[in-house]
Amino acid sequence: MSGHSKFANIKHKKEKNDAAKGKIFTILGREIAVAVKEGGPDPANNFKLSQVIAKAKANNMPNDTIERGIKKAAGDVGNVNYEYVTYEGYGPNGIAIIVDALTDNKNRTAANVRSAFTKGNGSxxxxxxxSFMFDKRGQIIIDKEECEMEADDLMMMALDAGAEDFGEEEDSFEILTAPDDLEAVQxxxxxAGIVLASAEVTMIPQNYVELTDETAxxxxQRTLDLLDDDDDVQAVYHNWDE
Structure with missing residues (x-):
């Protein structure tokens, strides 16, 4: 879900097809369950849950589906047995790839992730x-179409709130923070009434690598597609310059 571009592609997020939405809803459902287990069902007192809810809304998950997920997780806390696991490896030409997964079966997930790397001629x-090639940062994406504030004013507001960096692309603004400062900036x-397209802790590559060989x-792309199709995979980060 993350790391496939330097900035979030807003239009791509809005135009996901039904199959992709089903995959995202599955991922978000698991994140809701884990967040409730760790911090309780009240998003006002559980920042992690509030982040997942914001992400769910950004991906057009219906409110009643979100509420059902929270209630189900709250009544089933003892049986929520998902755990986070991270894999690191190399794609073609040494492209660095990090895979975050949330699974109830680490053996299954490890086999699937290894297979995705192998089929793409990686390891x-x-x-x-x-992971030393990436910086862990809080990242906030704002859709320009949803923001009436001038870029300079938005930048100053973000920096005053504790942000470390501000960037602008054709269709979006990107605000970067230290992971611990994400909540305050958000x-x-x-x-201030700013609508956020996303707000999450992510992995930002320190440098990007270009690929020109068609086979590579x-x-x-085969590795990334296989990882995206795996319901256990929560996020994929890489340093490929698309």
């Missing part, structure tokens, strides 16, 4: 083998 590495923007491009 799984040891923990830490590529709340400041929301209290096809192999990398």
């Amino acid at each position: 799984i590495g040891t923990p830490g083998c590529v 709340k400041a923007l929301e209290e 491009l096809k192999n990398l």
